[in-house]
Amino acid sequence: MNTETTWYYADRHGQQQGPLSREDFLRVLEREQLPPETLVWRDGLAQWQPLSSLAEELGWPAATPPAMPPIPPPPPSRTAPAFAPAPAQVIIYAGFVRRLAAILLDGLVIGAINVALIFVLALAFGLSAMGRSHASNPADAMLFLLIYPVIFGVALLYYSLQESSAHQATLGKRALGIKVTDLSGQRISWKHAVGRWFAAALSYLTMYIGFLMAAFTERRQALHDMVASTLVTDRWAFTDHPERQNTQTSGCLIVVLVGAFLIVPVIGILAAIAIPAYQSYIQRSQIAGALVQAEPVKALVYQAWKANGQCPRNGQAGIGDAGSYASRQLQSIDVGSMKTDGSCALELTLHLPGQSMLDGKRIWLTMDKGGVTPTWRCSSELPDRYLPTSCRESAPQ
Numbered sequence: 001m002n003t004e005t006t007w008y009y010a011d012r013h014g015q016q017q018g019p020l021s022r023e024d025f026l027r028v029l030e031r032e033q034l035p036p037e038t039l040v041w042r043d044g045l046a047q048w049q050p051l052s053s054l055a056e057e058l059g060w061p062a063a064t065p066p067a068m069p070p071i072p073p074p075p076p077s078r079t080a081p082a083f084a085p086a087p088a089q090v091i092i093y094a095g096f097v098r099r100l101a102a103i104l105l106d107g108l109v110i111g112a113i114n115v116a117l118i119f120v121l122a123l124a125f126g127l128s129a130m131g132r133s134h135a136s137n138p139a140d141a142m143l144f145l146l147i148y149p150v151i152f153g154v155a156l157l158y159y160s161l162q163e164s165s166a167h168q169a170t171l172g173k174r175a176l177g178i179k180v181t182d183l184s185g186q187r188i189s190w191k192h193a194v195g196r197w198f199a200a201a202l203s204y205l206t207m208y209i210g211f212l213m214a215a216f217t218e219r220r221q222a223l224h225d226m227v228a229s230t231l232v233t234d235r236w237a238f239t240d241h242p243e244r245q246n247t248q249t250s251g252c253l254i255v256v257l258v259g260a261f262l263i264v265p266v267i268g269i270l271a272a273i274a275i276p277a278y279q280s281y282i283q284r285s286q287i288a289g290a291l292v293q294a295e296p297v298k299a300l301v302y303q304a305w306k307a308n309g310q311c312p313r314n315g316q317a318g319i320g321d322a323g324s325y326a327s328r329q330l331q332s333i334d335v336g337s338m339k340t341d342g343s344c345a346l347e348l349t350l351h352l353p354g355q356s357m358l359d360g361k362r363i364w365l366t367m368d369k370g371g372v373t374p375t376w377r378c379s380s381e382l383p384d385r386y387l388p389t390s391c392r393e394s395a396p397q
Contacts, residue, residue, distance in 0.1 A: 004021065005022055005042050005043050005044070006019040006021070006042060007019065007021070007024075007025040007040065007041070008020070008040070009025070009028070009039065009040045010038060010039040011034075012032075026059075029051075036055070037050050038050065040054055042054070090242065090245075091185070091233055091234075091238070091245075092234040093219050093233050094173075094176075094178040094214075094220055094232040094233060095215070096214045096220070098176045098177075098178055099176075099214055099220075099232060100211075101172070102173045102176045102178060105171065105172030106158070106171065106172035107172075109170075110154060110155055110158055117150050118147055118150070121147060121150070122278065155197070156194065156197055160193040160196075161190070163180045163188065164187070164188055164192065164193040168181060173232075177235045178235060180193070180231070181230065181231050181233055181237070182230060183230070183231060192230075195228050196224060196228035199223075200224040201224075202223050206223065210222055210223030211223075213226075234246055280385065280386075283355065284388070286352060287350070287363070287387060287388070288388060290329040290348055291391075293327060293330060293333075294348055294365060297319060297325070300319050301335060301344050301346070302367065302374045303317065304316065304317035304319075305344050305367070311335075311342070312344075313335055314336075319335050322334045327351070329350060329352065330349065331350065331351035332348075332349045333346055333348055334349070335347075338366060344367040345367065347363075348363040348364075349361075349362050358386060363380040363382070363391065364378070364380065365377070366378075378390050
């Protein structure tokens, strides 16, 4: 057998490939796993034949040869006969409604991820604020600034990693049976997907007109698809089963769209309830932190009163100046006796800039001299909702 015989074959898309040597052709068969019905031609054949009929000649075990075909007449020349390519696939492009439904679903997924991450950051900030007794730290503001790159990074990775994956689609697109391809129907790379995500900013900057273009352009391309040279098609387009493409918009899409538009207001309502509740929690935590700072001073006051029967003042009995207790939550702690009954007392002045309902307000801790161990009565000029239960009493006159 002449090893220099020239071979041609039709690939999975119906395109003629070749010429190839026998060895090269065998390597192609092994790499691409071509089916037995693949059309093949070589020097000496009058017409194209299925691979299975030439498997024995090639020494290719993957294709089982059928019954011996009739002996063809000799070819007029060594030139491959004209190859009639397979009919071009009819490509179903994703319509505007399917794409809109996918965007809404993806928005819900990304929103849920962002809410979880922001909650973790906010919780970390709240706990760090409670645990510190020093003055305001600029790093706290930087912690909140992390929210913006987190949101940005989540969206970038969500879209780019999934659209360049084997699925070629985000979770929303997969739910709607669509995918992203390049202009030739091939899977895009991660860098290509990143570029497409940045190009989507143009569709936002045009007041969403860039997205609306998908309803009118020939291949249903939005503005960012044109910039990034991408297509959004049915999931079965450019595959071995194009007949499975969905040519009609699913009736479920209406349910998806209505559900998404209903869920968004619900999320807004829940956020309107949760955010003030969280802020109130942070404010109560700050006041609780101020009360904790007063505990050592209360112990010094009791020891001094027990030793000489008199209420100490700032600068006595190891008690520092009022301003020496300044911290993130406190402006000062004044120590002395109440004018009404002479009881030993502490006056805490809060330091919470930006919170007009709390900043500069006072809390009084008054020692009860009766009993074996001292007890302390807490009162304040703050609204009760900001205070621990033990402090929800009328402020002294």
